[in-house]
Amino acid sequence: MIVGIDLGTTNSLVAVWKDDASVLVPNALGELLTPSVVGLDDEGRILVGQAARERLHTHPSLTTALFKRHMGSAHQTALGNHVFRPEELSALVLRSLKEDVERAYGETVVEAVISVPAYFSDAQRKATRIAGELAGLKVDKLINEPTAAALAFGLPQHGKECSFLVFDLGGGTFDVSILELFEGVMEVRASAGDNFLGGEDFDRLLAEAFVRSQADQPGFPAPESIAHALHREAQRLRIALGQVRSDEFVLRVDGQQWQQTFTQADMAALYAPLLERLRNPVERAMRDAKLQIGDLDEILMVGGTTRMPLVRKLAAGLFGRFPSIQLNPDEAVAHGAAIQAALKSRDAALEEVVLTDVCSYTLGIEVSQQHGQHRENGHYLPIIERNTTVPVSRVKTVCSAEEGQAAVKVCIFQGESRLVRDNIPLGELEIPLPPHNKGNVDLDVRFTYDNNGILECQVTIPKTGEQFALVIENNPGVLSPKEIAERLQALAVLKVHPRDQQVNTLLMARLEHLYQESLGERRELIGDWASQFQRALDSQDERIIRQTRTELNERLGQLERGGWH
Template structure:
């Protein structure tokens, strides 16, 4: 059976599979490129275009084009286009469908069983939304895997005999993660992770856009602000991205800005770009330092490699600054494609192990045979373990009996090893209380905090209390966070056995809405 790995990126996405000699290979799209812009153009209500053409059309029809949708995953927001409201899950589903359709055309096989990657710092809501996007696209999402883990799998498979401790610095188009991973005996263990899913190459582009607009206004003050015109703004964004990419190999690049019949040729130097974006790079360094401190608390303070992943790490200043700060020589690890390749390896290995566990030996051997794997490689895959950690803390709202003040008591903490399970007794606050509210909270900020404002409510329910009970009656609460970062919560009143099973349907689409969207999307032509 064919399985695939998908890097669903903020600015670019790609899909990979395992070839007939066991190597992960990125499948080119119908336009002939390895990566597909994560941009969706609605030509009409029933015709959607994804990729390079959509990106080009953004200049001409900005109101009909959606980009950077990954930053909205897990949020209850919609985009109105042609009179229809589209959720982030639905918009992401169009991108996934484009990748799967092109892969089927390339290989001749149905691309249905997939592993999709997400930033390590994505929480429960974003991971849940990503899984639902896959289902809306008609895909069977085998698992959701963190991007640095996928990159580490690629690294580990390429260096199978080496035990290494690596720091993965992943700066993509829209998200940033830094993760410390130990490779031991072929096994992969995440020590800790941190990040910011609203920090990436798109922010470098935005700084350049602002600079270009400012320079144009200074040269043509009578022409008005080019950012007030949507078409001009979209063109500036294209030009800014091109300039940023050019400045990875050149020291100067000239952008021609046109607006309101005026034109300005604006020279941008690499030095100027670095000056405009220094605080953005500073933020990545700060987060990396925080990650190193967390690892040190876990007894890890010596590193063999600093691996750079994500297209934005091609900027020369990234490597030079990290080498200065950390004293490690950075290695570019196939920055654009490593995540998709690792996801494909993970999809293959996970499916192979599941077939063996289910007693489907013949199917597992056929799968291994198609990939040209030796008996030794099969043995390694069957025994490989991947251990990861929680990206956020999770807890419930509790009330101080004396002051009635509310705060969050966390049961699972950021960087706890997964799967994680914690059971704790909580107690009623008042005499004759008839029910206890269970409000499940997820850490919202970069640091764990008991303040409600620093957490996001992701599920709620109530457990009935038997009549006549005094304050202090116990309720047993269990949090179980699986290796994909998906949370399951139960609360039990022990005398009656009253049990609350909280399905953490975190802020996005309901199951019914997912099925309706899947049906509706099947009628839309996606190319």
């Protein structure tokens, strides 16, 4: 069985293709969204999803989130006595989604199409594939998130001709893609984006503004010690201010409380720098696609952060019209990934849909430039430029810098900057030159980039016909095959929290979190409820546990709505 997965910074989803339609699969708690949060419970077992997220504030040393932002790097996170790389944390989320599908359909999931931000680098894409491998999934195909959303939108339009822009602002990344649909072909014309711009950045700015407003208040704790509490309240307030003119940022720690009022006008001023950063990728994509705003038939908003009124207002101003709201911004990418999975498995209902994509970054080599008697090293020579349709093969001819040179080192980079020091190194190839050569030796450097994001560099010396090749499969910070095997073995021995206990763990984590946030009689009441539920669990009587859980969930719902006295 092959599935489509939206592996998100904040939340993840999984979908399958059944009865000629994509279907989202709920997790063990009955929810479609699984928070991309991983932690350890009090017995050292792995927790994934909502139960882990509830413990971010109460058990910060045992819980982590936002690890997608470190994909493709050597960053490590310590949870208790364990140390995890971003690929491993992502693998635990993927494994949980895989088990959700297997539980729902009784089939073994062996393969997945996983979505990635269109602006993910080569290293980040490879790390995502490795995460799938660590989760026990074959991942032959990655799909760019905006392209997946476009598939979810474009499939019902099959047979029509249209051009549309996907504006994808999620929890951690921002992507823009421009696509055309014609005669059963969906072609990506251009992509641009920012891998460090999303809802989390809006929340960080709001939390920092609150800390500045309270810094002089007596007893205010160090921000790093309450980071998760600040983030959670900032996220709540950002969403609330999409509906009301003003609201309170409230922080409760160890029986003390601090608060500050924020208005929609405050938010507009605070978020202005981030909103401005949304403009550049849109303008770059439009330029690269050689299109005018009027050429676009639809503007699609994808990603939960696009629900912010300020973001929708910006989009309306940029495009001179209100964007389409046909798609659920949280679910569109997962639906598109499932469609791509069906295309890959050659489902009969989708035989005529052809999808093309582009290389999101420029790929090139380091060269030197001669200025009179002075030579400058470190310049960038693009060979495959960004937004070139893939698969693609391009060649450029360069020459050795000095007469009689014994060898040339071809250094390969990814990026858009004029100097290679500002781009990302991908690899290098040492080329021995013919002995006793007179004059400079020409070299034909060919880059071939395929649909799966694999780059091959081939260097030919026309004078001798010799060829040298390098396939870029590993990057600094990306696990080697040997390291993958070691990590697989380490993950295999980890104990995972039982799925059938997740509803109980979630409720206890929720009670503990609310207890820490509350004061006075409310705090005492929640403490009594937590004790009541613990006694029910200790009874090991499933009927008593279920009945108590139902009652307490109802009471907590009333309490959070302000209806409990």
